[in-house]
Amino acid sequence: MIAIDNVLISDDVIEQHFVCDLSKCKGGCCVDGDTGAPITQEEADIIEDIYPKIKHLLSPEAIGLIEEDGTHTFDDEYGLVTPTLNGGICVYGYYDEAGIVKCAMEHEYKLGNIDFKKPISCNLFPIRITEYDTYEAMNYEPRKPMCRPACKLGKSLKVPVYQFLKEPLIRKYGEEFYQALDATAQAYYKDK
Incomplete structure (x- = not known):
């Protein structure tokens, strides 16, 4: 789990890969x-x-x-x-x-x-945000089997979920938040 400001982010957001494949879904x-x-x-x-x-x-x-x-x-x-x-x-x-x-x-x-x-929930899919009293939880929730082609394409292109969703993440949380998430991801990849 990653924590940035009041947002708890599932590790899947940086570990998993995703690129929409509209021709398939x-x-x-x-x-x-x-x-x-x-x-x-x-x-x-x-x-x-x-x-x-x-x-x-x-x-x-x-x-x-x-x-x-x-x-x-x-x-x-x-x-x-x-x-x-x-x-x-x-x-x-x-x-x-x-x-x-x-x-x-x-x-x-x-x-x-x-x-x-469009609504931010649409723009952020397959990330889902759940709001609680003092924090938000960010989870990666692709729909199976519908999103299988997007997971496969993301993996073949080596595009992590958070990078695919850079624009909507910045739209929702701002550039500074995205840079912190990216730095966390880069440190994670370096340790792998």
């Missing part, structure tokens, strides 16, 4: 799960504000659900979450021409039409 993390993506209240407010700018990418079923139930919902275990269609695809997901699920928020963000990329 087809964006399954946006479809497969117990519920929608966990979001913060701040993210829920942002999603509500940007909904009109991403609506054109969504399916008629997704639009109907959002307009009936709202841009987010509540789950007993995870709190605020994005809605899903019948427990499947996130309402903000859409299929591209290759049959890969993409995020409408991320699509519009890349075009410069909105300032919000």
